[in-house]
Each structure stands twice: as C-alpha cells, then as structure tokens.
Amino acid sequence: MDLKPSVLTEDEIKSLLTTIDESLIREAKKTCLTGLEDTVLVRGEPGGSIVYDLNGRRIIDMTSQAWTLNVGYSHPDVVYAAALQSSMLNHVRYGFPTIPRLKLMLKLKEIYGYERVALNTQGGGWAIEVALKLAMINKPGADTFLVAWRSYHGNSLALTAASHPLPGLIRYKGFGEERFIRYPYPYCYRCPFKMKYPECSLDPCLTFVEKTIKYATRGVNSVAAILIEPIQGPGGVVPAPRDYLKELIELGEKYNIFIVFDEAQTANGRVGAWSVAHLYGLKPHMMTLTKGLGGGFPIGATLAKGEFKGLSYPEEHTTFGGNPVPYAAALINLIVIEKLNLVERARIMGEYALKRLNEMKEKFEIIGDVRGYGLYLGLDLVKNRETKEPALEEAEEVVKRALDKGALYALDMPDIMGEEVSMRNVIKIRPPLVIKKEELDEALNILEESLMEISREYDYKFSKA
Numbered sequence: 001m002d003l004k005p006s007v008l009t010e011d012e013i014k015s016l017l018t019t020i021d022e023s024l025i026r027e028a029k030k031t032c033l034t035g036l037e038d039t040v041l042v043r044g045e046p047g048g049s050i051v052y053d054l055n056g057r058r059i060i061d062m063t064s065q066a067w068t069l070n071v072g073y074s075h076p077d078v079v080y081a082a083a084l085q086s087s088m089l090n091h092v093r094y095g096f097p098t099i100p101r102l103k104l105m106l107k108l109k110e111i112y113g114y115e116r117v118a119l120n121t122q123g124g125g126w127a128i129e130v131a132l133k134l135a136m137i138n139k140p141g142a143d144t145f146l147v148a149w150r151s152y153h154g155n156s157l158a159l160t161a162a163s164h165p166l167p168g169l170i171r172y173k174g175f176g177e178e179r180f181i182r183y184p185y186p187y188c189y190r191c192p193f194k195m196k197y198p199e200c201s202l203d204p205c206l207t208f209v210e211k212t213i214k215y216a217t218r219g220v221n222s223v224a225a226i227l228i229e230p231i232q233g234p235g236g237v238v239p240a241p242r243d244y245l246k247e248l249i250e251l252g253e254k255y256n257i258f259i260v261f262d263e264a265q266t267a268n269g270r271v272g273a274w275s276v277a278h279l280y281g282l283k284p285h286m287m288t289l290t291k292g293l294g295g296g297f298p299i300g301a302t303l304a305k306g307e308f309k310g311l312s313y314p315e316e317h318t319t320f321g322g323n324p325v326p327y328a329a330a331l332i333n334l335i336v337i338e339k340l341n342l343v344e345r346a347r348i349m350g351e352y353a354l355k356r357l358n359e360m361k362e363k364f365e366i367i368g369d370v371r372g373y374g375l376y377l378g379l380d381l382v383k384n385r386e387t388k389e390p391a392l393e394e395a396e397e398v399v400k401r402a403l404d405k406g407a408l409y410a411l412d413m414p415d416i417m418g419e420e421v422s423m424r425n426v427i428k429i430r431p432p433l434v435i436k437k438e439e440l441d442e443a444l445n446i447l448e449e450s451l452m453e454i455s456r457e458y459d460y461k462f463s464k465a
C-alpha cells in the first residue's frame with residue numbers, strides 16, 4: 001500500500017489532525033449542537049488499553065469507549081485493513097457486493113451460527129430496526145413489540161419509544177410509543193416482584209410476559225417480537241437468569257413471536273463467550289450486534305435463523321450501508337479476536353477482576369452487588385445494603401476521583417423516574433479484552449482508592465485490610 005496525499009502534504013494533514021489551540025476548542029464547542037465531554041482525546045496505544053489526551057495525560061480505559069474497542073485502540077491489523085480497503089475502494093452504492101462484505105457475512109454465520117445476516121454501517125440501533133422490520137415481514141399483520149423495563153435499544157425516534165423513558169432529559173417523545181409494550185426485566189438484585197431467585201422459579205416474571213402478550217396488546221397475532229438485552233447494559237449490568245431466557249424463547253415458540261437478543265454490548269467476546277447466547281447455550285430467533293464487532297469502525301449486524309424471509313432493496317438501503325471499509329475492519333477484527341484468543345482471555349481476566357471486586361465488596365459497605373461475566377462487570381453502589389437505595393452522588397464522585405488518578409470508568413444511563421431506582425449508581429468495568437494484567441490491577445487499585453476516599457468522606461463503613 002503506497003499511501004501518499006496528492007493535494008496537501010503529509011505534514012499538513014498530520015498537523016490538522018493532531019494539533020488544536022484552546023481558542024479553536026472553545027469556538028468548536030460553542031458551535032457543537034450535541035453534548036461533549038471536557039477531555040479531548042488524541043491517540044490510543046495501538047492494540048492496547050491506554051489513551052492519551054491533548055495534554056499527553058495517560059489514562060487507562062476501563063470503558064473501551066462505550067464497550068467497543070475489544071481489541072484495543074487502533075489495533076494495527078484493523079487499521080491496516082481499513083487503510084488498504086480505503087485505498088482500493090472506499091465507497092460503493094448499497095446493492096453492490098464487495099469482498100469484505102461477503103466474507104464478513106460468512107464469518108458471522110460461522111461464529112454465531114445464524115444462517116441469515118444483514119449488515120449495516122450505522123450501528124446497533126439500525127440493527128434493531130432491521131430486526132423489527134424482519135419480524136413484521138415474517139409475521140404479516142403483526143406490528144407490536146414487547147420491550148423490557150430499563151431497556152435501551154437505540155436513539156432513533158422509534159427506538160426512543162422502545163427504550164427506557166427519560167422524561168425531562170429527552171424533551172420529545174419517541175414515535176410509535178403504542179407499538180412498544182413493556183414488561184419487567186428479571187432484575188433479581190432488585191426484584192420487581194420482591195421475590196428471591198431461584199425460589200421464585202421465575203414464575204412471576206414469565207407469567208407477566210405471557211399475560212402481557214395475551215391481554216396488554218391487540219392479541220397474540222399482533223405481537224411480532226420480544227426484544228431483550230440478555231444482560232441489560234445501560235439498565236445497570238443486569239444478567240437475566242439463563243432459565244428465564246430459555247423459557248422466554250419457549251414462550252416465543254408457543255405464540256409464534258420472535259425473540260430478539262440485543263447483544264450490542266455483550267457479543268464479540270466481551271462476556272468470555274462470543275455472546276450471552278453462546279454462554280447460556282441458547283439460540284433466539286434473531287440476534288443483533290454492533291460495538292465490538294467493528295474494532296472501532298461503525299457497524300451493525302442483524303442475524304436471523306435460516307427460515308427468515310429477507311428484506312427487499314427499498315426496505316433496507318442507505319447511502320453508506322454498503323461501505324466496504326467498516327466491513328473490512330470488522331472481518332479482520334473478528335479474526336484478530338480468534339487469533340489472540342480474546343474470548344478466553346476475557347473469561348480469565350474477568351474471573352480475576354470479579355474476584356478483586358468481590359474482595360472490595362467485603363471491605364466496602366457501599367458496594368451492594370457485584371455482577372456480570374467476563375470483562376462485562378458492574379459494581380452497584382448503595383446507601384444501605386438492606387434498602388439498596390442507590391448511592392448516586394457517591395458513584396459520580398468515585399468515577400470522577402478515578403479519572404483524576406488516571407483510570408476512566410463510566411456509570412449507567414441516567415434515570416429520573418422519581419421514586420424509581422436510578423441506573424446511575426452502577427460503575428461499569430469493561431476494559432478492552434487485550435488489557436494487560438498490570439494495567440487491570442492499576443485501574444482496580446485506583447478504583448479501590450477512590451472507594452476508600454468516598455467511604456471516608458460520606459461516612460460509609462470500610463475496612464483497611
């Protein structure tokens with residue numbers, strides 16, 4: 001690959017992309033119509049977990065930038081694939097097949113075991129929209145969907161309606177709210193029915209879904225699909241019990257309703273298995289992917305069982321939907337995940353992180369629950385272990401302190417549903433799957449120090465041992 005600019009010089013391009021002065025930052029921020037963080041990030045360590053900001057500050061990234069950089073920042077093979085593909089063919093109209101697009105579909109079929117695949121270059125929300133369209137096409141006449149409390153499926157106007165409502169934070173309504181009927185997510189730590197798993201035998205949760213299908217819709221024939229994140233992500237790192245998901249799939253079979261696993265966050269090795277479906281040995285009718293699939297490039301995929309009728313060109317085309325660059329990156333990204341054994345690595349490093357977090361739970365009264373699989377973990381901070389009241393301000397402070405000390409953590413999405421449990425008390429632990437053991441330890445030590453400071457300042461019990 002002989003890449004040379006022809007209009008500008010290499011130095012001019014480099015300078016444009018790597019330098020900016022304070023006044024330009026201020027002006028651009030004023031111009032920006034969307035929300036922006038304070039820190040300007042400049043470069044990541046190739047194939048690693050470290051990112052540097054404009055001032056050269058080193059930060060250990062425990063978020064993988066929205067749980068996306070499973071192979072680390074700018075993985076050399078992924079970047080090479082994208083550069084090579086760009087240098088040969090950087091855009092085609094939707095309908096034209098390209099080699100990376102064809103091979104990626106087959107790779108996804110091989111890994112995930114679904115016979116049919118739709119790719120997109122928009123991401124996870126678009127993948128869900130495709131699943132909704134496929135459900136309506138394959139169950140003619142059905143146009144209603146069941147979605148879980150505290151779910152998140154995307155930010156289009158339809159998916160705003162499908163996701164957890166955020167009145168006040170979102171100043172408009174999603175479109176088609178009447179199409180999305182809600183059911184309680186099996187959140188065992190804060191059971192919606194105030195019961196205990198496994199003694200509950202999952203009966204209240206599953207009965208609720210069945211009754212919702214029958215009585216809270218225009219009838220069984222109107223329900224096209226049930227969407228579920230098998231581990232709820234933005235809702236607080238909440239794993240649904242395996243048997244719940246198994247029985248949900250059986251309910252879907254019983255009523256001819258498609259079950260869609262939204263594995264935006266949990267697939268591509270993150271949970272120590274290719275997906276939660278793999279981890280639990282289940283196969284829903286459809287599965288959607290994004291985030292870690294592209295190695296940092298924008299992509300989404302909808303996977304469906306072999307019997308599904310597909311979409312016509314007018315039903316699923318976008319200007320950039322055939323762009324071969326993200327597909328080239330994603331193909332190589334998946335092969336890198338395989339070659340570096342990152343699925344197994346996520347499992348092993350995840351077990352180690354979970355052990356350390358559980359030790360922290362022994363020490364710090366503020367930690368109510370530790371949960372998750374692989375490198376997809378959450379720390380639920382509570383004011384009181386009996387009432388489980390979320391420790392919101394404290395969680396914000398822990399994350400702030402950790403960033404000051406050089407480790408980037410994130411919280412869950414905001415919830416201002418009055419009395420309802422807020423999601424923003426769960427600290428997410430989701431570093432790149434390539435994170436080195438010393439970096440993981442360093443970041444967990446920083447988390448521990450921050451928990452210690454906050455426990456002291458807010459008067460929570462803790463032991464120093």
Ligand SMILES: Cc1ncc(COP(=O)(O)O)c(C=O)c1O
Nearest residue numbers: 123124125126152153154233264
């Ligand atoms: C569970 C889940 N589903 C869907 C989406 C939407 O993906 P995107 O933002 O790529 O549209 C997200 C994004 O955060 C997600 O976390």
